[in-house]
Amino acid sequence: MADTTTAAPPRRTTYTRLFTIPGARAFTLGNLIARFPQGMFSISAVIMISGARGSYALAGAVTATGLVANAVVGPWTARLVDRHGQARVAVPATVISACGSLALLLCVHFGAPDWTLFAAYLASAATPNTGGMSRARWAHLLKGDADALHTANSFEQAADELCYMLGPVVAAFLCGSLFPEAGTLVSAVLMVTGVLIFAAQRATEPPPHARTEATRSPLRARGMPPLLIAFLATGAIFGSLEVVTVAFADARGHKVWAGGILALQAAGSCAAGLVYGALKPAGPADRRHPLCVAAMAVLMTLPLLAAALTGSLLALGGALLIAGMATAPTMVTGMTLVQQRTPEGQLNEGMTLAVTGLLGGIACGSATGGAAVEHWGPTAAYTVPVTAAATALLLSLYGSVRRAG
Numbered sequence: 001m002a003d004t005t006t007a008a009p010p011r012r013t014t015y016t017r018l019f020t021i022p023g024a025r026a027f028t029l030g031n032l033i034a035r036f037p038q039g040m041f042s043i044s045a046v047i048m049i050s051g052a053r054g055s056y057a058l059a060g061a062v063t064a065t066g067l068v069a070n071a072v073v074g075p076w077t078a079r080l081v082d083r084h085g086q087a088r089v090a091v092p093a094t095v096i097s098a099c100g101s102l103a104l105l106l107c108v109h110f111g112a113p114d115w116t117l118f119a120a121y122l123a124s125a126a127t128p129n130t131g132g133m134s135r136a137r138w139a140h141l142l143k144g145d146a147d148a149l150h151t152a153n154s155f156e157q158a159a160d161e162l163c164y165m166l167g168p169v170v171a172a173f174l175c176g177s178l179f180p181e182a183g184t185l186v187s188a189v190l191m192v193t194g195v196l197i198f199a200a201q202r203a204t205e206p207p208p209h210a211r212t213e214a215t216r217s218p219l220r221a222r223g224m225p226p227l228l229i230a231f232l233a234t235g236a237i238f239g240s241l242e243v244v245t246v247a248f249a250d251a252r253g254h255k256v257w258a259g260g261i262l263a264l265q266a267a268g269s270c271a272a273g274l275v276y277g278a279l280k281p282a283g284p285a286d287r288r289h290p291l292c293v294a295a296m297a298v299l300m301t302l303p304l305l306a307a308a309l310t311g312s313l314l315a316l317g318g319a320l321l322i323a324g325m326a327t328a329p330t331m332v333t334g335m336t337l338v339q340q341r342t343p344e345g346q347l348n349e350g351m352t353l354a355v356t357g358l359l360g361g362i363a364c365g366s367a368t369g370g371a372a373v374e375h376w377g378p379t380a381a382y383t384v385p386v387t388a389a390a391t392a393l394l395l396s397l398y399g400s401v402r403r404a405g
Contacts, residue, residue: 014278018152021141023204030201031134032159034094034194037187038131039167039266041124042067042366043259044183045104046246047175049117052108060243060370062104062117067239067363069125071356077128078352082345085208086133087199094195096126098188105181130195131160132351139339139347140206147280150336154277157332158270161324165266168242172259209345218342218350223286226399227337228357230293233392234330235361237300240369240384241265245303245316247370248378254313261313265320265327273328285336286400292333293389293396296326300389304382311379361388 019025042063049059080089100123107116138152171183218224242262249258281288299322306312306319335354342350365388372381 015151015155015274018138018148018155021204023201024141027134027137027198027201027204028159030194030197030199031130032163032194034130034191034198035134035159036163036167036194037191038160039164040171040183040187040190041101042242042362043168043246043262044171044175044187045121046243047172047255047258048105048108048180048184050246051175051180052111053114056243056247057370057374058114058117060366062121064239064363064367065118066100066121066124067359067366069122070127071360071363073125074127074129074352074356074359075349077126078132078348079346081128081133081348082209086136086205086348087202090128090130090133090195091199093126093128094192097124097128098192100124100126101184101188105184109181127191128195129348129352129355130198131156132348132355133198134159135335135339135351136206136347137204141204149339150281150332151277153335153339154273154328154332157328157335158273158277160331161266161270161273161328165263165270168259168262168266170259172256176256206347218346218353221341221343221350223337223341223399224350224353226395227334227341228353230392230395230399231334231354231357232361232364233388233395234293234296234334235358235363236365236368236388237296237361237385237392238358239362239365239367240372240381240388241303241320241365243366243369244373244378244381244384245320247373247381248307248316249313251378252311252313257313261317261320264317265324268321268324269327269331270324272325273332276329276332281333285333285340289330289333289337290393290396290400292326292330293393296323296330297389297393299323299326300386304386307379307382 019028045063046059049062050056077089077093100120103120103123104117107120135153135156138156139149142148142152171187174182174186245262246255246258249255249261302319302323303316306315335351338350338354339347365384369381369384372384
């Protein structure tokens with residue numbers, strides 16, 4: 001008799017199953033605490049500096065300086081992490097970064113010259129890529145299981161968006177309800193605390209990989225340069241959107257609500273990321289990436305239309321919520337491509353290069369958005385994120401065509 005027994009279909013990876021892996025909950029908790037200030041630092045600095053000095057251009061330039069410095073130093077820090085291990089490098093780097101944030105706070109509070117703000121914030125360049133370190137742990141624990149890694153990457157992106165959703169709200173509340181420096185102070189404390197908890201979880205830490213003469217930078221991997229430039233343009237969307245939205249809310253007498261309005265964009269992305277992670281993606285990542293970026297470019301026109309046609313914060317919030325829904329799928333697919341193209345043993349460096357691209361773009365977008373607000377007004381300045389999104393689409397299409405050729 002023929003065997004009629006059929007094999008049971010493989011179980012789909014769920015978020016619950018991810019956290020049955022020993023040690024996963026512990027390192028995720030520490031990383032979430034360490035990552036939460038990422039959504040607080042920039043808006044805290046913008047509110048603190050613009051309130052004390054009366055200039056959004058200065059506030060945008062200072063935050064841009066810190067982001068550029070982190071973009072330059074970040075890959076070197078990640079290279080040290082790959083070589084010596086996460087715990088040995090991340091803790092001292094975090095302490096240096098926290099000292100820079102506190103120095104900025106003191107300079108603003110005591111009315112130090114403008115140049116000291118730039119000098120103080122340079123120390124934030126030491127901030128380790130906590131999100132990248134967490135993704136590296138998942139890649140280590142889930143090696144060979146592409147579906148589970150997709151779910152883990154989606155969770156990490158949703159966690160990023162959760163931090164950017166709640167972080168600005170908390171920062172704006174602290175700065176507006178307590179004192180202007182409160183957001184920066186709390187951010188530094190949370191970052192140090194979270195990294196200490198994360199670094200203590202040694203069982204899930206990927207093993208260090210010594211560099212040899214044959215080790216090459218992930219920058220030289222096939223397909224990486226165009227992908228990283230697309231991350232740069234994507235970062236410009238986020239940086240400009242943040243500064244312009246704060247200015248738009250301030251112009252209508254509701255600056256304290258700026259964090260909540262920005263949180264809606266992150267909320268849309270967070271929800272989309274969780275749904276995207278629960279689904280098995282169709283087709284290879286390099287084919288899905290341009291489609292995701294195209295959706296993001298189309299939806300990014302909604303905030304401009306809402307601001308220009310209604311001038312309403314409520315309408316702007318709804319537009320940002322919808323626009324954010326394309327962000328997480330774009331980022332998850334992009335990070336998947338980075339993981340696929342990064343040589344083994346260099347994953348922290350590879351993902352930090354992607355974050356470097358984002359930070360560089362955020363810096364350019366922040367500075368450009370601040371200048372656009374000063375010269376055109378906050379409504380017209382929403383053309384900056386729209387232009388950045390269109391640029392990201394062109395770069396993604398170029399990278400896809402070049403790799404196919």
